[in-house]
Amino acid sequence: MTNQWRLDTLDQTLVLLSLNNRLPCLIYWGRRLPDNENLNSLSTAVAKDWGDNLLDKVPELSVLPEQSANFPGQLGCKMRGLDGMILSSNFVFLKDEAKDNSLSLVFLDKAIEQTYTLTIISFEESNMYSLSAKIDSKKPIFMDWFSAPVILAPQNSNEMIDYGGQWGGEFRSQITPWVTGTHLRESRSGTTSHANFPGLLIPTIESSENSGSCYGFHYGWSGGHRMIAEQLPDGRRQVQFGNTENSDLISGNSFETAKLYISHSSNGISGVGKSFRSHVANSIIKAPKDNVRPVHYNCWEAIYFDHNIDQLKEIASLASEIGAERFVLDDGWFKGRDSANSSLGDWDVDKNKYPSGLQPLISHIHSLKMSFGLWFEPEMVSPNSNLYRQHPEWIMGHKDQTLGRDQLVLNIAIKDVEDYLFKKISALLTEYPIEYIKWDHNRVLPYPDASQTKSLYVLLKRIRLAYPKVEIESCSSGGGRIDYGILENTQRVWLSDSNDAIERLRIQHEAILWLPTSITGSHVGPKVCHTSGRELPLAFRAWVAAQRHMGFEMDPRALSPSDKALLKAVTNWWKENRQWMKDANILRLPCVDKSITAEIQINSSENHFVVFAGQNALSEFSSPVPLVLSGLDSMAMYNVSLYNKNHINSLGKSDGGLLQKTLKLSGQFLMNHGLQLPKAFPASMMVIEGDKAA
Known part of the structure; x- marks a missing residue:
C-alpha cells in the first residue's frame, strides 16, 4: 500500500511517501509546488536507480532509518532492552490524522510492542515547519539515540554551515564540505553550549547570501544534543538532530524528541534567517506584540x-x-x-x-x-x-x-x-x-x-x-x-x-x-x-x-x-x-572587502532603510569597495545620507560622497553597483539612512 502526504506553507512544500506501509521518506522539500502537482507522478520521479551488486534495491532513507530496512548509514534510533539486548524496529503504518496545518502519523511494531508517532506542523506566515517524534514502548527500554524526524538533505549542495565558538566568542560559522561519511556535532555540556549552537544551513550550489535555494535547521532543545550530517556512498544525504542523554542510567516507556524547526528559502541564507526570526517573534516568544523594548x-x-x-x-x-x-x-x-x-x-x-x-x-x-x-x-x-x-x-x-x-x-x-x-x-x-x-x-x-x-x-x-x-x-x-x-x-x-x-x-x-x-x-x-x-x-x-x-x-x-x-x-x-x-526585514550584505561587516534593515512599508556598515579592521584596499545593497525597490529613487558623519574618523581625502552630501540614487544602482563608503579607521560604524523619494 502506498501513502502520500503533503504540507505547505506560503512559500514551500513538504511531501512524504510511504511504500508498503513502511515508515515514510521525505521525497520533496523545497519551493512550493503547484496545487495540482500529481503526487503519484512525483513519487515515481524520485525513484532511485542503482548499479552496485550489494542489494537488489536502494534501501529506504526514511524519517527513522531502520536496520530492518537494510539501511547502511547512521540509524535514526538505537535502543536496548533492560537485558542489554539490541532492539531492532520494523514499524508499519497504523493511522494518520491530517489537518490544514498539521500531520500526525502513527506506526506500530507488534513484535517489540512499540509505536512511533511523527508530528509535523506547518506555519504558513513564518514559512516554517516543526517536526517531532515519539516512541512509546509497552516494556521499559534504554534509548541510546533517538533522532527527530530525519531529513533527506539536498544533493545539489557542496557544503554545509554550522557554528562553533567559545565563551566570549560565540557563533563562529564553520563551513564543511559534503564528503562520503559522517559530520558529527555534539554538545555534552548539558546545555546548548557556546561551541555547539544547534543550527545548520545547507546552501545549494547556486545560492548566495540573498538569492538561490538554502535549507535551514534548528533543534529547539536547551540540553545536550547531537547533529549528524551524513553522505552515503550512493550520494544521498541525511540530517539528524536529537538529545544527548545519559541513557545508561535512565530507562523508560516513552521517549520524545524536541522540535526540529526547518525552513527552505528561495532567497538565499538571509531568506532562511527571515523565516526563523519571524517564527521566533510570532510563534515562540510569549510577549505582547506591541511591546516597547526598554533601554x-x-x-x-x-x-x-x-x-x-x-x-x-x-x-x-x-x-x-x-x-x-x-x-x-x-x-x-x-x-x-x-x-x-x-x-x-x-x-x-x-x-x-x-x-x-x-x-x-x-x-x-x-x-x-x-x-x-x-x-x-x-x-x-x-x-x-x-x-x-x-x-x-x-x-x-x-x-x-x-x-x-x-x-x-x-x-x-x-x-x-x-x-x-x-x-x-x-x-x-x-x-x-x-x-x-x-x-x-x-x-x-x-x-x-x-x-x-x-x-x-x-x-x-x-x-x-x-x-x-x-x-x-x-x-x-x-x-x-x-x-x-x-x-x-x-x-x-x-x-x-x-x-x-x-x-x-x-x-x-x-x-x-x-x-x-x-x-x-x-x-x-x-x-x-x-x-x-x-x-x-x-x-x-x-x-x-x-x-x-x-x-x-x-x-x-x-x-x-x-x-x-x-x-x-x-x-x-x-x-x-x-x-x-x-x-524590519534584515539582510546581511556580503562585501569583497572582509574588513566591512554590514547589514540593511528595511521597514515594513519598504520606504525607509538603515545600513549598518562596521569597519572591523584595516582594509586590504587603498580605496573602499562599493557596498552592494539588497532588498530595495529597483525602480524607486532613494535619498541616501550618512547619519553619523560626526562619529566617523575618516582617512579619506575626497571632498564628495556621503561624508558631505545626501545622494539621490535608484534602488537598481544601489543593488548592482553599490554605495561608495568613506575611507574610515577600524572600529568605525557607518550608519546610512535611506528614504524613498517622492
Whole structure:
C-alpha cells in the first residue's frame, strides 16, 4: 500500500511517501509546488536507480532509518532492552490524522510492542515547519539515540554551515564540505553550549547570501544534543538532530524528541534567517506584540560585587539621564555574596549591603521612571553556602567533582529542589516590584541529563504562570544556552559575555539569522573591554549596541560630558527607530572587502532603510569597495545620507560622497553597483539612512 502526504506553507512544500506501509521518506522539500502537482507522478520521479551488486534495491532513507530496512548509514534510533539486548524496529503504518496545518502519523511494531508517532506542523506566515517524534514502548527500554524526524538533505549542495565558538566568542560559522561519511556535532555540556549552537544551513550550489535555494535547521532543545550530517556512498544525504542523554542510567516507556524547526528559502541564507526570526517573534516568544523594548542598564561591569546603595543610586540617576529605561541589579545583592566563590543558593537580600532591603533602591529607580530587574543563578549552588551545608544530596554528580566557577549544579529534577527554588524566587517577586529577571547559568553540567532540562522548563513555566508580567532573560555565561526551547519560556537572550564591540559585531552578524533584534541584548561596554582588554571608541560601541536590543553596561560615572552627550544621542536615535526596527526585514550584505561587516534593515512599508556598515579592521584596499545593497525597490529613487558623519574618523581625502552630501540614487544602482563608503579607521560604524523619494 502506498501513502502520500503533503504540507505547505506560503512559500514551500513538504511531501512524504510511504511504500508498503513502511515508515515514510521525505521525497520533496523545497519551493512550493503547484496545487495540482500529481503526487503519484512525483513519487515515481524520485525513484532511485542503482548499479552496485550489494542489494537488489536502494534501501529506504526514511524519517527513522531502520536496520530492518537494510539501511547502511547512521540509524535514526538505537535502543536496548533492560537485558542489554539490541532492539531492532520494523514499524508499519497504523493511522494518520491530517489537518490544514498539521500531520500526525502513527506506526506500530507488534513484535517489540512499540509505536512511533511523527508530528509535523506547518506555519504558513513564518514559512516554517516543526517536526517531532515519539516512541512509546509497552516494556521499559534504554534509548541510546533517538533522532527527530530525519531529513533527506539536498544533493545539489557542496557544503554545509554550522557554528562553533567559545565563551566570549560565540557563533563562529564553520563551513564543511559534503564528503562520503559522517559530520558529527555534539554538545555534552548539558546545555546548548557556546561551541555547539544547534543550527545548520545547507546552501545549494547556486545560492548566495540573498538569492538561490538554502535549507535551514534548528533543534529547539536547551540540553545536550547531537547533529549528524551524513553522505552515503550512493550520494544521498541525511540530517539528524536529537538529545544527548545519559541513557545508561535512565530507562523508560516513552521517549520524545524536541522540535526540529526547518525552513527552505528561495532567497538565499538571509531568506532562511527571515523565516526563523519571524517564527521566533510570532510563534515562540510569549510577549505582547506591541511591546516597547526598554533601554537596559546593567550594573555588573560597573561595580561587580561591590554593592553600595548610595553609589548605585548615583549610577541609576546617570544611566537614566543618558536614556536607560530599565535598571538591572546583577550578582552580589544576596547574603554573603562578596565574591564568586560563595553563597549561591542562599537567595536572601544581604542586610549588610541593603539594611532596609531592596526597596529604597527600587523606589529611587522608579522615581527615575525606570523599571527594575534582578539577577539570579538558580540552577547552581556554592559549596560555601547554607543551602549546600543543609542539602549536599541535592547536587548533580560526585561530591568530589571539579568545580566550575567555584560552584556545583543543583539537581532540579528532584522535586524538593524545584520547590525550594520556586519558593525563594517567588518570595522576592512578591515582596518587591521586580519586572525583569536575568536568569544566569555559569557552569557546565557534570553530565548531560535530559531530566535537568525538562525540570528547568517546568520551573520557568511555574514562574511565568505565577508572575506573567515578569520578563526573563536567558544568560549562560553569555551565549551558552540560546535555542528555541529556552525561548519558549524567556523573552531575551544575552548573546555573549563579551562587550568587545568588534567581537560583538561579528557575533550579531551571525546570530541575526536565528534571533530577532528585539530579543537580542547588546550593551555598550566600558572603554577598555573587560574580556579582551581592547580599547574602542564610544561611538563604535554605541552604534554596535544600537543594532539590537540596546543597553549599557559600564560605569556612567567614568563618562566625560562629551561622552554622555554622544551616548545619549545614539540612544535617542535608537528609541526613535526601535519600533519599526523590531519588525524590519534584515539582510546581511556580503562585501569583497572582509574588513566591512554590514547589514540593511528595511521597514515594513519598504520606504525607509538603515545600513549598518562596521569597519572591523584595516582594509586590504587603498580605496573602499562599493557596498552592494539588497532588498530595495529597483525602480524607486532613494535619498541616501550618512547619519553619523560626526562619529566617523575618516582617512579619506575626497571632498564628495556621503561624508558631505545626501545622494539621490535608484534602488537598481544601489543593488548592482553599490554605495561608495568613506575611507574610515577600524572600529568605525557607518550608519546610512535611506528614504524613498517622492
